[in-house]
Amino acid sequence: MENAQGNAPSKIGRRSFLKLAAIGAGIGAASAFTAGKSLRAASAEEIKNPFPGSKRVKTICSICSAGCGIIAEVQNGVWVRQDVAQDHPISQGSHCCKGIDQIDLIKSKQRVKFPLKKVNGEWKRITWDQAVDEISAKMLKLRAENGPDVAMFLGSAKFNLQQAYYFRKFTAMWGTNNIDHVARV
């Protein structure tokens, strides 16, 4: 763990290191087993970086409003490792337990993987095309019957600025002010 990023542990404060180590322990153990019995010698490049060719992407935590920096290490399109951003002006390398788990959030097994429709109490997998066709037909039918205030739109505090602005515009063009999100609460 400590040498995985080429950082000597002494560069990290002892307490944060222990925290990191505690979180990393489970992952480290699992990877050791998956490496299996093939004890070939690690290349010099691998020792320097176990994910050759990876790139480090700067991004921002999606949990709370403090706005902590995250360095996401990506190899072949896969987010392989999350690094704290020591040089970020707000978080300065700190993370809470939620923030440091962001890599697992996106890779969570519980993600919604494809469009779903509930039919007689059962969830059915459907295609995007079917979902968009059916939903829009139903929405337009309700709009024809009751007018645009027939719908309530709940947006998100997880939207980025561009999405939030466009969601407001989207509902305006649908024709309603029935739009809100958790800033209300």
Add this chain to the structure above:
Amino acid sequence: MTNHFGDVAGHSKLIFIIGANSAAANPIGMKHFLQARDRNSAQLVVVDPVFTKTAAKADHYLRIRTGTDVAFIYGLLHVIFKNGWEDTDFINARVYGMDDIKAEAGKWTPELTSDVTGIPADKIIQVATLLAKTKPATVVWALGITQHSTGTSNTRILPILQLVLGNMGKNGGGCNIIRGHDNVQGSTDMCCLADSLPGYYGLDEGPWKYFAKSWGVDYEWLKARFAAPEWMTAKGFSLAKWWQGVLQEEKTYSSSPIRALWVQGNGITSMTQTAKVQEALDKLDLLVIADPFVNEAAVITHQKDNIYILPVATQFETEGSVTATNRSAQWRSKVVEPLYESRPDQEVMFAFAKKFGFYDELTKGMKMGVKDRQLTHVKDTFSWPDDASLEIARTIKTIGCDGWTPERLRKHQENWDMFDPGTLLGSGPVAGEYYGLPWPCWDAKHPGSPVLYDIGTAVNEGGMGFRNRFGLEHEGVSQLPDRSVTVKGSRITGGYPEITKENIETVLGIQLSAEEKERMGANWKVDFSGIIQEKCREAGVAPYGNAKARVKVWEFPDPVPLHREPLHSSRPDLVEKYPTYADQKNNFRVAVRFISEQKAQEWVKDFPVMLVTMRVVNLSGAGMLERTSKYLSHITPEMFAHIHPDLAAGKGLRDGDMMWLHSPQGTKIKVKAKFSSTVTPDRIALPYNFAGVMQGVDMSSNYPDETRPYAVGESSNTITNYGFDIITQIPEYNAGLCRIEKA
């Protein structure tokens, strides 16, 4: 947040935290408060009904009775005014209406305040003294202040305290409100809200015309999209009470009942009255959910049909900017492509806009730009998110987003190591700019404003006075400050009005050319030409004016904040003296009960225990995200309530026993008793972050295969009491009552 975390860490000598548990909800914010203690010997005062993890770090902990924040602050102000500790120069120069506050504070002696709030009188005097003698002090709050039937008054009385102390517009001072979700500030600014257009422009005809122009659409077309013109300018249903649009038990005022609910990234159990939400969900004709994880709306309903779930990408699978709690915009790069079949939120909107027949109109604004000082069509294609960012920058002038171009925000991200964490000031390639260009960032050259209302800094370097928003005069009194309040480097001595086309020549002492007059918008808020800002820059003037702060809001039911007992009060004797508001006929299209609910019965007889909600460190919001994490959910695998052993003993409860909690509206939840001395025997505290179980019934079999979170539980919001703020309609989460019964 008027200042920023680094500013607190570097300058605050006193941190007054009320209704915020940063140690759990915002740990990196909390780190800065602890740094302030190390660096400035800052004292930490924590006011909370529960002895939180934040309180555990406090020098002074004050345990307050729920729903008495206004009374408590008046108690402090009483002591401050009585001793002449207020900042008279600051008040005289920069504040309007303080006499009314002083008169109200006069009533709140330490003894009376103590009786109402439950805080000992000597502690009130001690903290008031500390506040008066320790400068600069910052005031910090979060949802413990806002989530009340008196939320608006609560959020007003705290800045008033800071104005009295002269702590506004100063390093280490200010009101540092800690927002919740990562972009709740930005989604508010960009306005996923029922009562405004983006940038707090409101819903009047003028703003609609301005936005129609910016979006490149015909205003008449846009108007015709609404049920009728009056619904275009009327607030919509709010998140707090949308379900009454479905159920219509209370009187509603809308052109249609709600039959379809479209949820795109909003935990359904994060609002109160979950049992009513469930009833409403059951009655819908259509429920559309677009989320990376299964929204509990799909789980707590009994509906067998008419629900669709669309997989949406997380924020690491798309690109854009987010506004941190300190108003800094941060660029968030895409880490990986959307997983599975998920699509980013904007693509979901675009797909449906095509079907709804307004895709061209929706995206037209991204093909426009300002050329020759006029807004015009500039290209035939658009690039997301850059062109959406540019559209926002040229449109949202009220809070000063003009300088937020994608190029600048990307440059800040690339060079984030070049900013000083204490001041946010950049060096090298970003020299002179503040990290994330905290708004207002008036134009493409502006460095951002790290500390609001700082007149000791030039406007072009991030300084400003208070905004001139409420006219130039009230009851014959000028709303502009005198010569002593001159913003550094300003051409104008003393106060000045917000800049309009009509007054710009007089106020700035300039002569406009005929072409400038022709191209200029009516005022600084709607001037696409940018000429007003250009002239303001030359004069060192903030386009929004330099006015006094008003502490009296003459159009509100309570022009100065007043203590009003919670609807379900633990002190019926005080209800007589401090009753709530009259019932509200229509707010956000629905009637709201106030006094009729408060007076319906003596609630505390049947529901003797105060109910407080709280957060746990490993979960946020309704917990929809983190409960899908094995590691995080393992810390709190099940729902519980903090209960004092003495209270539990009276109910025959042992630590770990299950208990029923009953609410005044007839709902109940079954949760585990967790013995804790963080609460007193008169109250219990419930985490807010669980869902999936409704009134004892586990609904989690409704999760689609392989989407059930690791932890499910009763939602505290099933029993949070009826009650809503009279202005914002924020629900009452924190001053309710309940009855406990062994399960």
